[in-house]
Amino acid sequence: MPHDNREAGQKTGSIDLSAWRSRAAKFETEIAKAVIGQERVIRLLTIALFARGHVLLEGDVGVGKTTLLRAAARAVGGAYERIEGTIDLMPGDLVYHTYLAEDGRPRVDEGPVLRAGEDLAIFFFNEINRARPQVHSLLLRLMAERSVTAFNREFRFPHLVVFADRNRVEREETFELPAAARDRFLMEISIDTPADADTRRQLAFNTRFHDGDSLIASIEEGILAYDKLNDVGRAIQTEIKTSDTLERYVVNLWQAVRNPAEAGIEIPGVDTARLVAAGASPRGLSYLVRAARVAAWLDGRTMAVPEDIRSVFFETMAHRIFFEPVYELRRDRIARELVDALFETVPVP
Structure with a gap:
């Protein structure tokens, strides 16, 4: 089959795909500042974002999974929420939390999924395999329909992409994801320690990579304009x-x-x-x-x-x-x- 090498730069409606491809390149460049030696992983993550799909990262401990996802969330923009997978996490912990206020009375506040409302762009589930199957069931609804029901109403998240990670080393107190949940991830991406000697030396000795918070703060925010990505994704599929x-x-x-x-x-x-x-x-x-x-x-x-x-x-x-x-x-x-x-x-x- 002959290749079509024409420049994919036409405007589709009000979407300038050539300009958006430049944004995508800038996104990849920014992420590569925080996570070096992972060019293919960054490209796959970029593809998933424009395909409007959820992403599960898998790899050994300390290879940069969390750093990569945090950097991507910052560059996408919009509201970002995160939850840690633990064996005692319950489904309700995603949508609300209860506590005693200063007056001694019980209070109920919105949890991480609901807090930002429709502006929620990235929901990061850290160490997803530590959560119980009941939690996976709620996450499946969130991923499949981008909505949840709570407080007798339905909440919708039109711009949402779920990022999750799991390490492949520890198996104690973990739960395998059910087939239905895995199928809702557009991609499962493996991230390994870079093999290149110079990259390994930088990771070990360059103090820039020793402070994760400063590293993430150095990433430019909102490069991809989260509230436009659905329209851009549809334009790409049409074009x-x-x-x-x-x-x-x-x-x-x-x-x-x-x-x-x-x-x-x-x-x-x-x-x-x-x-x-x-x-x-x-x-x-x-x-x-x-x-x-x-x-x-x-x-x-x-x-x-x-x-x-x-x-x-x-x-x-x-x-x-x-x-x-x-x-x-x-x-x-x-x-x-x-x-x-x-x-x-x-x-x-």
């Missing part, structure tokens, strides 16, 4: 086209990942006929295409190409593929091998 050839390619990938053995995919030590239990839903496929269109737009094209699909496939689809229990404990390795084999097996148009 960036897909060809019949690309659409067939995506459907072929979808079919192969659901039935890898039938597609001829082989993974050492894995019976691919018994590997996939469920997943790769139509919702996941639509998220994949949404993300790919944003990737194409960020690269200045008006048409998505196979490289755009491949560049976001793992982060948008792998967490939606559920393996049989015998393979689930080896998920990280097998998922990567499955996607690599998928790209090698399904012909690129």
Whole structure:
């Protein structure tokens, strides 16, 4: 399929996508000041924001997950709220909290989800896997519908994106996210310690990276104008086209990942006929295409190409593929091998 390399700079209604792409580049530059050596992670986070999807970061302790999400929240602008995942956290803690006032009488105030009202742009759930399943259920409603019911009324959050993180080391007093909750995240992004020696040296010896609050304060606020992102996201999805050839390619990938053995995919030590239990839903496929269109737009094209699909496939689809229990404990390795084999097996148009 020929590439369309025309500049994606047309105005869609009142949205100047060329100007917004410049804002996106500035956003990435600002975030890179706080989180060095993570260019791909920053690009994926940018794609998720313009695709209007929620993001889950996973990685070891101390690799910069929280710093990255805090920096992104500052650069997006709007109201930002945060809650810590703990084993004793209850669903009500997200929407209200009770306390004794100075006069000794009980009081009820709005919690972190409700406090900013419709201006809530980023809700950050730190260490989400430490929270109970009951909390995940409320979060699922918030992510799926951008609304919650409390105090006998419905609260809506039209500009909301949920950021969450979890570390992959500790397993005690943690709860695995249910499939429905994971499926609501547009992307699950892994963040690892930078391999580059110079970057590691800076992180260890440059005192700029030792004070997280000062680092975040150095990020320019409101680069992306949170209350405009929904309109920009819709304009991107309208402006960036897909060809019949690309659409067939995506459907072929979808079919192969659901039935890898039938597609001829082989993974050492894995019976691919018994590997996939469920997943790769139509919702996941639509998220994949949404993300790919944003990737194409960020690269200045008006048409998505196979490289755009491949560049976001793992982060948008792998967490939606559920393996049989015998393979689930080896998920990280097998998922990567499955996607690599998928790209090698399904012909690129």
